Amino acid sequence: MNILEVRELVKQFPGHRAVDRVSLSIPRGAFFSLLGPSGCGKTTMLRLIAGFEEPDSGEVLLGGENVNSRKPYERNVSTVFQNYALFPHLTVRGNVEFGLRRSRSTDITRRVSEVLELVRLTGKENRRPAELSGGERQRVALARSLVLRPDVLLLDEPMAALDPKLRNQMRLELKAMQRQVGITFLLVTHDQEEALGLSDQLAVMNAGRIEQAGTPREVYLQPRTRFVADFLGAVNWIEGVGVRSEAMRIERTPQPDIRSARGVVEHSAFLGDRLQVLVRMTNGEQAVAHVPRTGPGFEPGEDVHLCWNAADEMRFA
Amino acid sequence: MRRWLAVYAAAFFAFLHLPLVTLAAFSFNSSRFTVWEGFSLDWYRAMFENPQLVEGAWNSAIIALAATAAATVVGTLCAYGLWKRRSPALTGSMYLSLVTPEIVTGISLLALFQWTFRWLDWRLGMHTVILAHVAFSVPYAVIVVLSRLRTMNAGLEEAAMDLGATEWQAFRYVTLPSLIPGIIAAALLALTVSFDDYVITSMVAGVDSETLPMVIYAMARRGASPVINAASALITVVFGLLILISERMREA
Amino acid sequence: MKLRTWFLLPAWLWMAALLAAPMAIVLAYSFLTRGTYGGIEQPWTVESYQRLLDPLYVAIYLRSFAMAAAATAICLVLGFPAALFIARASRRKNFYLQLVLLPFWTSFLVRTYAWLFLLRDTGLINSALLALGIIEQPLPMLYNDGAVLLGLVYGYLPFMVLPIYAVLERMDLTVEEAAADLGARPLSTLFRVTIPIAKPGIVAGCVLVFIPSLGAFLTPDLLGGGQTILIGNLVQNQFTTARDWPFGAAVSVVLMLLVAALVWTFLRRQSESIA
Numbered sequence: 001m002n003i004l005e006v007r008e009l010v011k012q013f014p015g016h017r018a019v020d021r022v023s024l025s026i027p028r029g030a031f032f033s034l035l036g037p038s039g040c041g042k043t044t045m046l047r048l049i050a051g052f053e054e055p056d057s058g059e060v061l062l063g064g065e066n067v068n069s070r071k072p073y074e075r076n077v078s079t080v081f082q083n084y085a086l087f088p089h090l091t092v093r094g095n096v097e098f099g100l101r102r103s104r105s106t107d108i109t110r111r112v113s114e115v116l117e118l119v120r121l122t123g124k125e126n127r128r129p130a131e132l133s134g135g136e137r138q139r140v141a142l143a144r145s146l147v148l149r150p151d152v153l154l155l156d157e158p159m160a161a162l163d164p165k166l167r168n169q170m171r172l173e174l175k176a177m178q179r180q181v182g183i184t185f186l187l188v189t190h191d192q193e194e195a196l197g198l199s200d201q202l203a204v205m206n207a208g209r210i211e212q213a214g215t216p217r218e219v220y221l222q223p224r225t226r227f228v229a230d231f232l233g234a235v236n237w238i239e240g241v242g243v244r245s246e247a248m249r250i251e252r253t254p255q256p257d258i259r260s261a262r263g264v265v266e267h268s269a270f271l272g273d274r275l276q277v278l279v280r281m282t283n284g285e286q287a288v289a290h291v292p293r294t295g296p297g298f299e300p301g302e303d304v305h306l307c308w309n310a311a312d313e314m315r316f317a
Numbered sequence: 318m319r320r321w322l323a324v325y326a327a328a329f330f331a332f333l334h335l336p337l338v339t340l341a342a343f344s345f346n347s348s349r350f351t352v353w354e355g356f357s358l359d360w361y362r363a364m365f366e367n368p369q370l371v372e373g374a375w376n377s378a379i380i381a382l383a384a385t386a387a388a389t390v391v392g393t394l395c396a397y398g399l400w401k402r403r404s405p406a407l408t409g410s411m412y413l414s415l416v417t418p419e420i421v422t423g424i425s426l427l428a429l430f431q432w433t434f435r436w437l438d439w440r441l442g443m444h445t446v447i448l449a450h451v452a453f454s455v456p457y458a459v460i461v462v463l464s465r466l467r468t469m470n471a472g473l474e475e476a477a478m479d480l481g482a483t484e485w486q487a488f489r490y491v492t493l494p495s496l497i498p499g500i501i502a503a504a505l506l507a508l509t510v511s512f513d514d515y516v517i518t519s520m521v522a523g524v525d526s527e528t529l530p531m532v533i534y535a536m537a538r539r540g541a542s543p544v545i546n547a548a549s550a551l552i553t554v555v556f557g558l559l560i561l562i563s564e565r566m567r568e569a
Numbered sequence: 570m571k572l573r574t575w576f577l578l579p580a581w582l583w584m585a586a587l588l589a590a591p592m593a594i595v596l597a598y599s600f601l602t603r604g605t606y607g608g609i610e611q612p613w614t615v616e617s618y619q620r621l622l623d624p625l626y627v628a629i630y631l632r633s634f635a636m637a638a639a640a641t642a643i644c645l646v647l648g649f650p651a652a653l654f655i656a657r658a659s660r661r662k663n664f665y666l667q668l669v670l671l672p673f674w675t676s677f678l679v680r681t682y683a684w685l686f687l688l689r690d691t692g693l694i695n696s697a698l699l700a701l702g703i704i705e706q707p708l709p710m711l712y713n714d715g716a717v718l719l720g721l722v723y724g725y726l727p728f729m730v731l732p733i734y735a736v737l738e739r740m741d742l743t744v745e746e747a748a749a750d751l752g753a754r755p756l757s758t759l760f761r762v763t764i765p766i767a768k769p770g771i772v773a774g775c776v777l778v779f780i781p782s783l784g785a786f787l788t789p790d791l792l793g794g795g796q797t798i799l800i801g802n803l804v805q806n807q808f809t810t811a812r813d814w815p816f817g818a819a820v821s822v823v824l825m826l827l828v829a830a831l832v833w834t835f836l837r838r839q840s841e842s843i844a
Contacts, residue, residue, distance in 0.1 A: 050750060072749040085747035089765040098761075099751035148751065318755045326665070329613070329647065333672050333726070336683035338692055343686070352696060402575040410584045416832055417785020423819045424808045425591035428818070430841045432594055452587035455580070471816035484572035509802040513676045514608060516786050522806065530678050537682050546686065548680040559676040566669075 001195060003028040003184045004049065004152050009058035020208035021058070026152070026186060026201075033195040036205035037231070042188045045205070046154050049186070050079045078145035079154040084137045084163065086129040092116070092140050093125040099148045105295055114291070115147040118177060127287055131314040135166050137180045142174075146181060155187045155286055171197055192232045196205050198221065198307045226316040235314070236287040247312035248289035250298060251305045262308040268298045281304055296305065337553060344546035362545040365565070370548060373532035380443065380518075380545040383448030388511075389504040391451070392458025404497070412455040415438040422453055423520035430521060435525040441523035442514065449521045450511045457510055463558060466492075466500025489530065499567040505563035509556050585788035592825075607816055633799040636789075637782035638715070640721040641729075644778045645771065647722070648729035652770075656737035666734070671726040675747070681720050682790050688716055688792075702708075709739075712794030720788040725781060727773035736770030739765070743748070769839070770779035776835045780828055801822050 004026040011019040016043040026032045036043045047053045049060055051072035059066050067075055087095050093112060101106045116122050119139040129137055136159060156176070157165045169289075174199050178185045189195055195202050196216040203213035204227070209267055212224045223229035224240070234245040238261060254260065263281035268291065277289045277298050287306055298304065323421060347357030364370055414422070428447045430441065439445075474487040482490070515530040522531060529548070536545055589619025599617055606609040620626065655665040670682060686842065687693050690707040698704045710716060744766070748758040765772075786801030793802075 052746060052749075073754055077748070077750075079736045079750045081743050081747060083741070083743060085741065085743040087744060087747070087762060087766075089762075089768070098748070098753070101752075144751065267734070318759075321649060322654045322657075324651050329651045329654075330668055333669065333723075336687055336723070337622060337672055337675065337680065340679070340683045340686055340769075343693070350691065352697075352700075387752065391579040395583075396574040398573040398577035402570075404577065406578055407577065407584060410588050414588055414833075416780060416828055418781065418786070418824060418828065420786040420804050421595075422591075422783060423815060424804060424821060426587070427597045427808065428598060428814070429587075429591040436843060445709055448587065451590075453582070455583050455587075459580075476810070484666075488572060505606055509674065513678060515678050516805075521806075530676075533678060533682070537685060538688075545682060549682060551677070553675045556616045556675045557671060560671070 001028055002061075004060040004186065005059075005064075006045075006049070007059045007061070009045070009060065011041075011048060011053060012056050015206050019048065019055075022205075022208070022209065022210055024203060026184060026215065028184055029182050029274040030200045030301045031175065031185045031198055033189060033199040033202040034205055035189060035231070037190055037196040037203055040205045042190075043156060046079070046156055046186070046188050049056065049075055049152070050154055051075050076080075076148075077154060078148055078150040079156065079157055080138075080141045080157045082147055082158070083173060083247070084129075084141040086137055086140055088129055090129055091126050092121060092132070092143075095129070095140055096143045096147055097272060101280075102253070109159060111147055114214070116142045118146070118180065119143045120173075134162055135170060138162065138170065142177070146177075148226050150183065152184045152186055155185060157189050158187070159189070166305045174198065177288060180193075190263060194281075196232065196292065204231060206231075229314050234288060235292070236289075238281070238285060238287065240312035242309045242316075243312055244314075245276075245288045245290040246274075248287065248291070249307045249309050250279070250289050250291055251307055252296075252302075253258070254305055255307050257315070258307050261306045261309055262303070262305055265298045265302045265304055267299050267300060274311060279304060281306070337549075340546050341519060341550035341553065344550045346543065349543050359438065360543040361551075362414055363544050364547045366543065369527070369532045370529065373475070373527050373529040376377040376443065376526055377512055380446050380450055380526075383447045383507050384454055384511045385504050385507040387447075387451045387452035388458050388507045391463050392455050392503055392507070393500050395455070396462035396466055398472070399463060411459050419453075419514075419516040420520075423449075423517040424469070426452060426517065427520045430490060435502045441493045441521055441526070443523075443526045445521045445523070446518055446526050447498070449517050450514065453514070453517060454507040454511055457506050460467060461506055461567070462499050463502035465496060465502070497534070502563040502566035505559045505566070509559050509563075510553075515554070570660060572770075575627055584634050589669050595818045595821055598815050599822045601815050602816050606812075612689055617816045618823075620816060621819055621823060628832065629798055629800060630823075632797075635782055636718060636721070636797075636799060638727065639718055640782045641775050641779045643718070643722045644726050645775060646730040646791055648726055648774065649767075649771070650762075651738055652730045652733035654665065656704050656734050658739075662738070664778050680724060684716065684720050684792060685711065688719075703762075711792065714793070714797050717789045717797045717799075718791040718803050719783060720792040721782050724788060725778045728781075730776040732773035732777065733767055733770040736767050740766055741780075772835065772838065776831065780831060784824055805841065 002025045004024070006024040008021060009019050010017070020041075022041075030303075034045060037312065038041045044053065045064075048055055051067070051070060051074070055068060060068055062075065062077065087098065090098070096112050096115060097108055100111065103128045112125075113122070116125065119142050121136065121139050121143065124132070124136065129140065132140065159170060162170060171194060174185075187195070187198060199216055201213065201215055202219060204211045204219060206227050212219055212228045220232050223232065229235050229242050235242045236245060236248065251260075261281050263279040265277060266280050266286070267278040269276045273293070274290045274294045275295070275297070277291060279287050279289060280282060281287060291304060343353075343354050344360055345358070346353055368389060395407065398404070402465065426445075430439075430445050430448075433439070471491065473491050477487040477491045481498035513530065514528075515534055518528050519531055519534070522528065529552075533545055533548055536542055598609055600613050602610050602612055602614055602616065636698065651669065655662055655669070658665055685692075688710040689695070690709070690711070692711075695704075695707040695712065699707065738764075743764060745758055748762045749755070753761060784801050785799060785803055789797045789799045789802055790805070804817050804820050804824070807813045807820065811817075
């Protein structure tokens with residue numbers, strides 16, 4: 001069953017339409033990402049689902065029920081804010097307990113300990129947010145929301161405030177956490193690697209509309225629009241046809257049976273896990289190829305042939 | 318909840334302003350009773366024709382101008398000094414002065430003056446009032462000028478000196494020009510604080526140095542009178558203008 | 570000598586002559602004796618302080634404390650919602666702030682007199698109530714503790730609003746959203762999140778109202794009409810009509826000690842919360 005459904009949702013702000021007839025279905029227990037550039041409306045979507053904004057038309061359905069008129073405190077949805085929004089005057093324990101007011105106190109203590117163990121913050125219950133690192137604060141925010149066992153956990157660009165190394169680590173932890181608790185996660189991000197790496201399903205959003213939804217594999221390998229192709233991964237556009245950088249090979253001799261284009265190497269960069277080669281083609285356009293680092297190196301000025309399989313071409317109307 | 322808050326805020330602002338507005342409104346009442354009987358400027362005329370009020374206003378003006386001039390100079394210099402180097406003793410005494418109840422300031426200055434009168438052939442008069450006003454005005458001036466200084470870049474003076482200016486030149490040509498609005502703001506504030514003072518002044522004034530607040534106070538203790546309303550309204554408008562200008566200066 | 574040292578000299582002079590010297594003299598006087606014609610004489614004695622222990626004077630201190638505490642409490646209840654309103658006003662914050670400050674920056678005397686005008690037997694409020702037939706005799710609203718309390722609240726309310734506003738204005742609003750997100754209704758958010766976060770401002774406001782209220786003279790004198798004797802009135806009385814300067818000095822010294830103690834506690838708590 002779909003735990004969260006959004007039907008023809010519209011949200012208009014003075015001057016622009018942030019959400020333009022968006023429909024989504026998110027199955028229970030899934031890790032779902034909403035991916036898109038800044039200003040595409042993904043944060044507005046999150047706020048509509050959480051209840052901080054009211055839609056102009058359309059429906060938000062939680063567990064099959066229309067929750068349009070329900071306030072944030074009446075919805076069984078919890079948000080991890082981008083800046084975490086921890087209560088500065090409360091300890092970690094105080095923050096995590098905040099939503100649990102109406103349960104019995106022994107119950108509360110147990111549930112708080114459980115969730116703190118899940119996010120690996122045991123032992124830090126009595127610290128205040130000001131005494132915690134960025135990563136620790138994020139985990140408090142997670143714990144605070146998870147302890148309430150919401151139907152859906154909304155995450156607003158949760159990695160944005162962390163440094164890159166921490167980001168990767170948290171990504172793995174987050175995925176594991178989600179599998180462990182089984183709660184539906186809805187993550188909003190502009191980082192395509194994050195979306196691809198974490199999601200069971202994702203939707204790409206642009207200018208208030210969903211361009212495509214599907215599994216990471218589907219969306220990446222079979223993009224339905226030029227925008228989706230371009231947003232995920234690196235794409236070269238050669239006379240209106242798109243070829244991904246990793247689908248390109250560089251040969252020194254002409255290759256007759258496959259697609260190719262001639263050009264001159266402008267720059268070759270060793271990125272650690274691959275070689276990134278910039279080629280200026282005869283028609284003036286630039287292309288970027290990602291080739292194995294173990295292959296032959298390329299010097300600027302070399303005449304080369306860029307080659308790719310016809311099957312790797314992406315065409316859009 | 319925002320709606321309730323807005324309703325409350327309206328009531329709050331009404332509570333703050335209505336007493337003054339009513340006071341001013343009734344200064345135009347042709348009757349001396351609190352029943353509106355018609356518009357009239359009689360009480361304003363009476364105010365200007367009351368010799369005590371006029372003399373009091375005159376004294377207040379002289380005292381305020383003299384005290385403000387002195388306090389602003391001392392305050393500006395002090396603020397500049399504190400900006401360059403911290404002095405817990407001076408900063409502490411500024412705050413102490415502000416926190417001290419006015420009656421205590423008043424009697425302590427009275428005690429000081431009476432004590433000095435053993436050696437000097439002085440009496441309580443305009444000069445003691447002016448000194449007293451300088452006493453309590455200086456911290457206000459310091460605070461205003463210092464807060465202005467804190468928005469300014471200390472590195473500018475260092476750059477000037479690096480280019481050959483003396484300390485004085487750096488102050489005079491780099492800092493002072495930008496500081497002028499703050500100094501004016503401080504002066505206006507000191508002016509209003511001085512003009513308004515009753516408690517301290519009443520303790521250190523002589524028979525020939527009654528200020529406007531003292532006259533008004535004496536009249537008020539005998540009972541309310543529309544002349545006081547008129548005087549109050551005028552004072553309010555003048556103060557309001559001075560403070561508005563002072564605020565503009567502070568933001569300039 | 571550096572320029573800044575020269576610049577500080579006038580201030581040092583001010584401090585020595587107009588702050589330290591007067592305080593020292595008052596302190597000295599508190600240990601001397603009242604002369605026959607009201608002057609100051611030897612011998613040195615602690616008699617003035619001993620007299621302060623008399624229940625009559627202790628009562629005055631207690632009443633002043635109670636009055637200041639009441640004024641502070643009322644200012645807090647009235648001022649907090651106003652500060653909240655202004656801090657949350659998206660566009661016209663400054664305008665509302667000026668609206669609160671403007672009456673404050675006009676004459677304190679005028680603002681106190683305004684209540685004299687309104688509350689007296691022939692004043693506006695009584696006249697209106699009589700005209701409407703709600704009462705038959707004028708209500709004695711003036712020259713009592715209530716009037717003094719009203720005057721204090723009216724006079725010092727902006728002192729409460731400003732520091733609370735300052736804290737609320739800086740506050741991260743997403744925290745209130747988070748509270749709602751976690752299930753707290755608006756009133757619950759107010760008491761469990763907003764008010765605790767505003768605590769530093771609340772404490773500052775309370776100190777800024779309590780201290781001047783404790784040492785108030787003008788308000789009880791004008792609106793209390795001699796019925797309400799607070800510490801300020803006592804001091805003034807000793808230095809004028811009663812002509813008992815040593816005793817007045819002793820009362821002042823004790824008052825200053827109380828004020829200094831309050832300020833010191835407040836500053837310590839502030840630096841603790843910063844650390």
